[in-house]
Amino acid sequence: MQTDALTGGFADAPIDAAHAFRRIMQVMAQPGRIETVTGGTPPAPLSQAGGIVLLTLCDPETPVFLAPSRDTKAVRDWITFHTGAPFCGPEEASFAVGTWEELNGLPFPIGTAEYPDRSTTLIVECDRLSQDGATLRGPGIKDTATLSLPERAAFQANAKLFPLGLDHIFTAGDQVAALPRTTKVS
Template identity: 55%
Template sequence: MSLQTCTAVYAGGFSNPPVTAAHAFRAAMNAMARPGQIQNISGAIPPAGVSVAAGTLLLTLCDPETGVYLAPGLDSDALRGWLTFHTGAPVVEAGQADFALGTWDALLPLARFRAGTAEYPDRSATLIVEVPGFGPPNAVLKGPGIKGTAQMQLPEISAFRNNAVLYPLGVDFFFTAGAQVAALPRSTQVTAEA
């Protein structure tokens, strides 16, 4: 490991962990409770290639009991070291992941992630999808936490429609860009924007 990689491992954590983690956790929960609504989230400075929002989610939600899958393109010695140093979370294969980080294409196919079981639907994966930004909406969202409908840009429609059919099973999603996050829980019904 180079000196630069070593330095990146130890830097970038929360400057005031209890306060920063509490604010970040609230932003993450607000995003999940209000599908499609963008929240600001910050506090972490992850290694290059990972957004502030994704890094902050990882530091907030992960611990030594939560396995994290790092998709190709984002998986690096620096990120593995940073994640281990700041959270203790083990890096695991997709099928064992509680959380997964990557771009949409790198995370496919979704079927390789745990969708829960009838007895334990909560034993499913949450995917943190890095997106270039939150552009014009192409999807209409309905379901819990949404008054009427909401709109959001999604990488595709069919995958989220198929995921919602599995409810109460399925995976949940956070979308991250810069210091912003939006979420799409498995309970959300998705249709294409007219």
């Protein structure tokens, strides 16, 4: 394990995690909203926001799938040291990290009829996030919102699975946005 793996975690975990979670919760509750998160610096190519989402939500109870572009020794060591999360294939993942091209179409769990919450949350690493592009409607949105989604069709198909489906957290630099399964994309 490189010494790099030991650095870049939350300096004050209870406080940093509390702040980061509030932002993540706000974007999940209000699809289209973009927030910045701070407090952690993961090794490249993991984005700062992607790393902070993992620090905030992952631990030994949450298997994580790393898509090839994020599956480096430095990233693995860093996640292991700071969260203790085990690594797994897509089928067992609580969380998955990668670009949309890598994650789209993989066999992630979408929940069961009795436990729709048992589905993967995808952390989709993006080059940029902005409030333009696809139009969003649904819970958390007053009328409509817009968000720079990597595509539309896959998210439309995902929403049709409701109450099953995947939930997405988009990350770029220090920014986060989210798209739960309830959002209708057009």
